[in-house]
Amino acid sequence: MIDPGKGGFPRIGDYGFLSDCHTGALVAPDGAVEWMCLPRFDSASIFAALLDRGAGSFRLGPRETVPVARRYEPGTNILETTWATDTGWLVVRDALTIGPWRKRSDDPHRRPPPDMDAERVLVRVAKCVQGEVEVDLICHPRPDYARERASWELDDDLRTATISGPDPRVTLVADLNMGIEADRIEARHTLRDGERCFCALTWGAEPEPPRAVEEAVARLDATGEFWRRWLAAGEFPDHPWRIHLQRSALALKGLTYAPTGAMIAALTTSLPETPGGERNWDYRYSWIRDATFTLWGLHVLGLDAEADDFARFIGEICRAHGNQLQIMYGIGGERELTESTLDHLSGYGGARPVRIGNGAFDQRQNDVYGALVDSLYIHQKANRPMPEQAWPIVKDQVESAVAAWREPDQGIWEARGEPKHYVSSKLMCWVALDRGSRLAARRGDDEQAAQWRTVADEIQAEILERGVSERGVMRQHYDTDALDASTLLAPLVRFLPPDHEVIRNTVLAIADELTEHGLVLRYRVEETEDGLHGEEGTFLICSFWLAAALSEIGEPGRARAMCERLLALAGPLNLYAEEIEAQSHLHLGNFPQAFTHLALINAVSHVIADEQREVDAAGKTAVFTEMRPR
Numbered sequence: 001m002i003d004p005g006k007g008g009f010p011r012i013g014d015y016g017f018l019s020d021c022h023t024g025a026l027v028a029p030d031g032a033v034e035w036m037c038l039p040r041f042d043s044a045s046i047f048a049a050l051l052d053r054g055a056g057s058f059r060l061g062p063r064e065t066v067p068v069a070r071r072y073e074p075g076t077n078i079l080e081t082t083w084a085t086d087t088g089w090l091v092v093r094d095a096l097t098i099g100p101w102r103k104r105s106d107d108p109h110r111r112p113p114p115d116m117d118a119e120r121v122l123v124r125v126a127k128c129v130q131g132e133v134e135v136d137l138i139c140h141p142r143p144d145y146a147r148e149r150a151s152w153e154l155d156d157d158l159r160t161a162t163i164s165g166p167d168p169r170v171t172l173v174a175d176l177n178m179g180i181e182a183d184r185i186e187a188r189h190t191l192r193d194g195e196r197c198f199c200a201l202t203w204g205a206e207p208e209p210p211r212a213v214e215e216a217v218a219r220l221d222a223t224g225e226f227w228r229r230w231l232a233a234g235e236f237p238d239h240p241w242r243i244h245l246q247r248s249a250l251a252l253k254g255l256t257y258a259p260t261g262a263m264i265a266a267l268t269t270s271l272p273e274t275p276g277g278e279r280n281w282d283y284r285y286s287w288i289r290d291a292t293f294t295l296w297g298l299h300v301l302g303l304d305a306e307a308d309d310f311a312r313f314i315g316e317i318c319r320a321h322g323n324q325l326q327i328m329y330g331i332g333g334e335r336e337l338t339e340s341t342l343d344h345l346s347g348y349g350g351a352r353p354v355r356i357g358n359g360a361f362d363q364r365q366n367d368v369y370g371a372l373v374d375s376l377y378i379h380q381k382a383n384r385p386m387p388e389q390a391w392p393i394v395k396d397q398v399e400s401a402v403a404a405w406r407e408p409d410q411g412i413w414e415a416r417g418e419p420k421h422y423v424s425s426k427l428m429c430w431v432a433l434d435r436g437s438r439l440a441a442r443r444g445d446d447e448q449a450a451q452w453r454t455v456a457d458e459i460q461a462e463i464l465e466r467g468v469s470e471r472g473v474m475r476q477h478y479d480t481d482a483l484d485a486s487t488l489l490a491p492l493v494r495f496l497p498p499d500h501e502v503i504r505n506t507v508l509a510i511a512d513e514l515t516e517h518g519l520v521l522r523y524r525v526e527e528t529e530d531g532l533h534g535e536e537g538t539f540l541i542c543s544f545w546l547a548a549a550l551s552e553i554g555e556p557g558r559a560r561a562m563c564e565r566l567l568a569l570a571g572p573l574n575l576y577a578e579e580i581e582a583q584s585h586l587h588l589g590n591f592p593q594a595f596t597h598l599a600l601i602n603a604v605s606h607v608i609a610d611e612q613r614e615v616d617a618a619g620k621t622a623v624f625t626e627m628r629p630r
Helices: 212-230 243-255 286-302 304-321 368-381 388-404 423-440 445-468 485-492 501-513 539-553 557-568 594-617
Strands: 016-019 023-029 031-038 045-047 057-061 069-072 077-085 089-100 116-140 152-154 160-163 170-172 177-183 184-192 194-201
Touching: 016 031, 016 077, 016 089, 016 243, 023 089, 057 089, 077 388, 089 212, 116 170, 116 212, 160 501, 184 194, 184 557, 194 212, 194 445, 212 243, 243 286, 243 594, 286 594, 304 368, 304 388, 368 388, 388 423, 423 445, 423 485, 423 539, 485 501, 539 557, 539 594, 557 594
Parallel strands: none
Antiparallel strands: 016 023, 023 031, 031 045, 031 057, 057 116, 069 077, 077 089, 089 116, 116 184, 116 194, 152 160, 160 170, 170 194, 177 184
């Protein structure tokens, strides 16, 4: 196994994640911002050293590159990095700041404003806490995915520098004397015990950067207060795993585009699933299939406002596109996500091609209907009223599932080979009919409920006839006996009772046969025609699904053990990528990954519910809040 962290690239799981819910940044362990897109998550990058060491970065810190400690300030997305140098100690605080909302002339969205909003400022404050430390500032932007070089203009006071030409306008402000070296800004200053310095990168038509270190600190403090106040609105159990649920909640909020409520799958593009390989995709979009777990995860943590925003985003898409629903959309509801490659970038650890856009946007994936209807069903179960205008959306999606369920598709994993009759796609079509029938019955439309129930029963019967092997295990698709981790969804969506023989057989077969070192693969590459070459790591969402599924079938001990192992594999800042290489435990794929954190919430909630039932059965007083899935 090649270590993708070699060759000058930090390990994927070691990055810190910043967000203002409009865009995000990844900060390497040495304090360099190595990924940032402006002005939105899906815009072109201005710093992309993550994908090519010469593609731009932004660092404030000592010459030493290895810190002694990194953490998030409690309850926030503010990153704190501490260095011990030969001469003293230095602490750097980084955040994309959030402040009082104000109207902006370049804001294209018309949704009612929140009380707090992105300031479009990256603030970095360094403080010497003992001795003295020489601090370097190096800002080397490479706009438009490093296809351009920055041309700086420096004010007479040497404290403000602006890049001429790009849109949006980018300005760097600092309380250091800056100089221009080719296409980068540099500064150096010695801080003594108790002294601070700052820099702030701003973008947009009306930047309001801090002009003094006291103001920069105040911006950071206000941002921390925003995050802690937001987190306090959630519901988290008094349990040792509370920290994992809270960090997952903060990551999910950070991956949410505030103007529309869309949640991106991940912050990045083209971080490889296989070191040096071609399994590199752009995940800066919103997948409809994530809707079920998104709404369930947000509601179970009491984050109802975010669930409402995401449901509104989904509803607006459905009203606009009806039964022509795609599997993914841009964060502003864009349909065209045409894929292209950036051949001038070397790729993370040499993994090429580097892709922008995602060619799977127009694939046929029949699971999308069930994901959407199930999300609306979950939303209503959480005591959120379903507006009357949502019922036509339900009908459109259920009828689309009726029309599509017999057809082959590309499956949940977006295979780029020939369409197949994937069992998980049939399963999610059943979900569409089952949930549609339940929602119709709640409306008092018994005739419609009965019609859809009949089709749901027909789908269920075909899956049991054609989608189950002779040994009673769910297949990947009708033409193979290969296993597929997506069938772990069967117990999670209540396809059959959890003690049903097929459910137990499937969960246990995957646990025993589709794992490496105890972690779950999506499928065995050698058994699957997915149109790609190379190996891939174990998928974290699948491993968390297995933990939840083991809980469902009455294996609480195995479920807890699985969760314990997975939580121990988190990155040093409790963040997850898409995959884990089973032997080395390296994180692979785009980062941080929303679906992984959503699956974590689901699995942890199952295990905590198991513990609650054990406490109840023993007649003891629970020491944590009950969190029962579904």
